[in-house]
Amino acid sequence: MPQLNPAPxxxxxxxxxxxxxxxxxxxxLAHTYPKEPTPxxxxxxKGDSWAWPWQ
Structure with a gap:
């Protein structure tokens, strides 16, 4: 197999x-997202607890 000249x-x-x-x-880097994340x-x-009818 012949060796190629690496110069070019x-x-x-x-x-x-x-x-x-x-x-x-x-x-x-110029790409912008459709919705910027909000902090x-x-x-x-605080979530409300569920009122189960059988408890």
Whole structure:
């Protein structure tokens, strides 16, 4: 199996990584969610107990 010359492939790989790392992250970071999460309190909501008819 012949060996490939790494010179052009190394440059192609480095350039493609450079393009991916400069183009993709801003597109991902610019994504907005339809509903932003709202902070909730740490207290548990007090629920009403159920009134079972057989108790």
């Amino acid at each position: 492939w190394l440059a192609i790989m480095a350039f493609s990584w450079l393009v991916l790392l400069t183009v993709i992250p801003p597109k991902i 909730q309190s740490t207290e548990k909501p």
